[in-house]
Amino acid sequence: MSAAIRQVISIANSDLTIIEHQGERVVTLAMVDQVHQRPNGTARRNFNANRERFIEGKHLFKICASDFRTHKPDTISNKSHEDVILLTQRGYLLLVKSFTDELSWQVQDMLVDGYFEGQRPAAPPVTQRIAQSRHRLALAKELHRTRDAGLREVIHQQLDEVSRAMGLPTPELESLGRSAPKTPDVLKVFWEALAFLDSKGVAYNHATASNILALNLRELASQLLEHGQPLRFDSALRQTLWQSHSPRCLHKNRTVHSRLSGKSIKCWVFERYSES
Template identity: 45%
Template sequence: MTITPLNGGDAVITIHNIRLPIVEYRGHRVVTFAIIDQVHERPEGTAKRNFSDNRDRFRSGEDYFLIPKSEADGFRTFGIEVPNRGLTVLTEQGYLMVVKSLTDDLAWTVQRQLVNSYFRPQPFTVPQTRAEAMRLAADLEEQNEVLLLENKQQADTIASLESLFMTGETPTQFCKRLNGVNCSQVNSSLMRLGWIYNAATDENSKPRYRVASRVRDRFLTERPRKISAEGVESFIKYDLILLLDGACRLHQLYMKGDLTMKSKWDGRHTLAKYDGGDAQ
């Protein structure tokens, strides 16, 4: 088996708040299409489609590998299943080719993190002199202080959201409390982020939103209810229910300007307490 779990198989790395296993195959660190969609917050199947659309440009053994079912056990230790038809994994070069069309701010941030931290981990250089050791200690202390500050700010934000978050509210209801958000566009934003999809088969009917598998029970969950009306065949409607981690992520997107805002927004980022109103 040529899959190499680093540090006894327990090595993970955090990219954009998502913990990923570190997997090597034939001397290359590799990622799956699902991992790319997850860290880039793209709809499921985006990376695979980009690969398929440009398949003739990718070189086997250089840009990607096709893992046979016979090697499934090695990947299963990382929580990665290999289907009967095999699993395509991408090297750094293949990954960069697949995400070439992703040019938003998040894409640039994730690409930099994956390349610098995952595909090209920096080797640790042992200081050779006392001066080098002191400089290294000072650098590490400065980095630690920055991380502590960032962690404190993140913890304060989460604590604030925990005190204001109401269990059972919908994404629209939560966003109604974010000053300036265009609440009529919340579901469109969630579609763009790949959090939900429209399960309606008739393009002329009202949307029937469902939670995408990659965020289900992490950012969102669903609550089914039966809809019945005279002269109309009854059906099951799934209400979108926001979870605390999803609220934290929506608040991050709000602060970064990634949600659709009202044209007359005053520019202030504030979060109001729950007022008991119903979400539409």
């Protein structure tokens, strides 16, 4: 329950203390009697007579009297020990269905418009809505481009926050591109073997560009065998390499000019992310 500074609003010549619970405005049964100018206990009697129609969490909240007094002092008697019934807007309208006099019709409109609806923030400026729309679109496009599963989750959380702020539904993650497939074990072993050669200072990349890997598989097999890391380059591994997404396989058996030998050589070519 909100413990903010006491706020009072005037409805139908009655001063009502604004009460909020779980982010929405609520009224007590005594407040209903007050604003409708009914004898004390009228709202309580009507509520008890129709208790089965009220759903907790939807139409009402029940709060311990002592807790209520702590957050909203001077709103109920110190002698009261009965749980306090807090009616939501839906609960209030359900309760006053039997109030059909002219004053009650007027009070219902004033209480809904001036009290319950008064909690809603004003719509953001048009420029802010446009900026939010552009940001939401940019996040959606980024999800289409991104294949890393963890990064996609982060971007989708941001998209959800922006969508909620705009009052719009959040697109399903699966509808915005796809995550990269899980790396097969055989491919994982291959890249671990290259990392081993890196640790030994073995030069195997024939490409000149920093974001490109150009690998001659026959030469690579000999280098791995020489350093005690034999790896069989069978058809299964070659097929898996061709389907590799990270690094992405661009060509197989493509002639490149080797930065190592200065000669032409057949290589499998991969594109990897720059480390800069």
